[in-house]
Amino acid sequence: MVGPIRGRVLVDTNKCVHCGKCVELCPTQALSLVEGVPKQVGICMACFGCKVVCPSGAITVEIEEQSYIVVEVEIQSKKEVSRLDRFFRSASHHHAKTR
Ligand code: SF4
Numbered sequence: 001m002v003g004p005i006r007g008r009v010l011v012d013t014n015k016c017v018h019c020g021k022c023v024e025l026c027p028t029q030a031l032s033l034v035e036g037v038p039k040q041v042g043i044c045m046a047c048f049g050c051k052v053v054c055p056s057g058a059i060t061v062e063i064e065e066q067s068y069i070v071v072e073v074e075i076q077s078k079k080e081v082s083r084l085d086r087f088f089r090s091a092s093h094h095h096a097k098t099r
């Protein structure tokens with residue numbers, strides 16, 4: 001099974017108004033303000049939250065190519081298989097829509 005996708009965050013320094021909302025929101029603490037501008041310092045899981053919350057449209061999130069990680073999941077039941085399948089399908093649908 002393949003799972004989580006990694007992202008790379010690019011910030012347009014001409015648009016950034018240094019509000020820090022992207023840094024506050026990031027669920028993986030991937031961003032840190034460096035001299036008022038967010039810099040990627042950790043693992044981005046490409047949730048696009050920072051891009052959505054940014055009031056000035058300064059953020060671009062790129063999906064890193066070849067960033068898929070093979071994860072081993074112990075499957076207990078057919079129900080679990082379909083639940084995981086739905087999760088990954090909706091995640092890739094979301095990424096396709098927001099790219
Ligand atoms: S896309 Fe999500 S995980 Fe990546 S830096 Fe933005 S908020 Fe954090």
Ligand code: SF4
Nearest residue numbers: 016017019020022054
């Ligand atoms: S949310 Fe946008 S404007 Fe605010 S610090 Fe982050 S990149 Fe800059």
